[in-house]
Amino acid sequence: AQSVTQLGSHVSVSEGALVLLRCNYSSSVPPYLFWYVQYPNQGLQLLLKYTTGATLVKGINGFEAEFKKSETSFHLTKPSAHMSDAAEYFCAVSAPPRTAGNKLTFGGGTRVLVKP
Amino acid sequence: EPEVTQTPSHQVTQMGQEVILRCVPISNHLYFYWYRQILGQKVEFLVSFYNNEISEKSEIFDDQFSVERPDGSNFTLKIRSTKLEDSAMYFCASRAGTSGSYNEQFFGPGTRLTVL
Numbered sequence: 001a002q003s004v005t006q007l008g009s010h011v012s013v014s015e016g017a018l019v020l021l022r023c024n025y026s027s028s029v030p031p032y033l034f035w036y037v038q039y040p041n042q043g044l045q046l047l048l049k050y051t052t053g054a055t056l057v058k059g060i061n062g063f064e065a066e067f068k069k070s071e072t073s074f075h076l077t078k079p080s081a082h083m084s085d086a087a088e089y090f091c092a093v094s095a096p097p098r099t100a101g102n103k104l105t106f107g108g109g110t111r112v113l114v115k116p
Numbered sequence: 117e118p119e120v121t122q123t124p125s126h127q128v129t130q131m132g133q134e135v136i137l138r139c140v141p142i143s144n145h146l147y148f149y150w151y152r153q154i155l156g157q158k159v160e161f162l163v164s165f166y167n168n169e170i171s172e173k174s175e176i177f178d179d180q181f182s183v184e185r186p187d188g189s190n191f192t193l194k195i196r197s198t199k200l201e202d203s204a205m206y207f208c209a210s211r212a213g214t215s216g217s218y219n220e221q222f223f224g225p226g227t228r229l230t231v232l
Contacts, residue, residue, distance in 0.1 A: 034220075036223075041225065042225055043120065043207060043223035043224050043225040043226060044159075044207065044209075044223040045223070046220045046221075046222075049220065090159060092159075102147070102164070102211070103149065103161040103164055103172055103174075104149075104151075104159075104161065104221060105161065106151075106158050106159040106160070107158065108157070108158050109158070109159075
């Protein structure tokens, strides 16, 4: 079984400040890890993913995340927040794709507010 | 850019009525999913579908739920007799499923179902 915990349902940052969203996972198999972003009235858009290989992964819009197996974490960061980063962010885990299923298990989401 | 579409964007129904939520996945994708998000809660996996059959389903996906790909383009979720607790945002997703590297799931904008 897999699970994801996101610390903080709401995060407020000033424009230009560091964005740090925390995600911890539990998985009995090597995890595939994802961050999705949801803007108002839109679907979930993939920001970045870790499957295998390099543990520091870069995504769209200047975001990056680091897979730390020893800490079972996959925290999302962006050095300088922009007003357009205001959205809800979801961390998710899946098992490696050996079957046709490959479902995603999501965390509870973190809503980011960016102050001018 | 290809995208997953869902209709309607908002559906209001009376308890006990049947509803059908419709999705048009990206045209060359092979794997299809339904997720739901009850207000204030996590995004939860419902079912995955491949090669015209269910490949995995959650405990939420009981006999009241069914999925179908009736015509090669649409992917539908039917709830036979809606309950108040079925009120949620329902997301459809699709994945290419080609061999090689991992293929991400692309999400639609969701259908908000309100059961009165």
